[in-house]
Amino acid sequence: MRQKVAIYCRVSTADQSCARQEQDLLAYAARAGFEVVDIRREISSGTKDQRPERQKVMALAQDRRIDAVLVTELTRWGRSTTDLVQTLHGLQAWNVSLIAQTGLQFELSTPQGKLIASMMAALAEFERDLLRERVRSGIAAAKARGKTFGRRPGHRPKADRLAPKVLRLVEEGWSYRDIAKELKLSKNTVMSIVHRHRNAQCDATT
Structure with a gap:
């Protein structure tokens, strides 16, 4: 039985097109013998939280209607390392893989997948630490310039x-x-x- 897959394409701005990604992924699916049951296209920058089309793909995974998600590269799917790890764990719970066009496949049930997930989780924590450090540095620099944060005492x-x-x-x-x-x-x-x-x-x- 052929694996059922959903194709997910994303571009950052409205003047870009998902056509090339879709074409490449359809060709990859044909070579791999996958059955494409759904194609989702999204226009959203890499930092935006709202991705309704990706959420629809996650819903297909949760309903056990697909076996894998195809993307051209991981940056098309994940907003950050943290987001990627979280969605991978969600897909794992539904026995759904995330497959990049390069052939890199994330199945967290395998030893290789678990190793990659552990490394990515460590990178995600490092990413969060860097963000916190940048925030603290920014606040300290702003305070040094005389900027105040929070409500001033007695200010109503x-x-x-x-x-x-x-x-x-x-x-x-x-x-x-x-x-x-x-x-x-x-x-x-x-x-x-x-x-x-x-x-x-x-x-x-x-």
């Missing part, structure tokens, strides 16, 4: 902007709960506005 833009309305509604006899609902604030924020106002009045009279 929304609460300060709505404080006059809160105080007016309190004078009109509105409950804190109703004011919070009307102005889309939390009840605690309303109480804090009122308390700050009263404390300010007390300080002014002393």
Whole structure:
């Protein structure tokens, strides 16, 4: 029985075409004796998380409707090393292989596949460490330039902007709960506005 495969093609921009990838993969499938049951084409950069066409291929794998996924190269399938490892583990759970046009086949159930997966997992961790290091370095450099991160102590833009309305509604006899609902604030924020106002009045009279 011939293996059933899905072809997945991806280009980064709309001015590119999946036609060449599709043609090459169809020829490869014919030489290998695969039965192509689905072809998916995607326009998405390598860093974007949203890939609906790839998700449809994963759904075919989960439904056991294919035995393998064909791609021209691994970079067409995975967004990063981490993403590649995660999707490979998903395919493994459904006994589906990922096959590159070069003939490189990922079957994590085999000793070779497990070795490759372990190496890729280590690379993925290294990639995450590099990213964290770049983020920390960027924050440190920005702080050295005087840039601040997070909300400044005492900085309450929304609460300060709505404080006059809160105080007016309190004078009109509105409950804190109703004011919070009307102005889309939390009840605690309303109480804090009122308390700050009263404390300010007390300080002014002393």
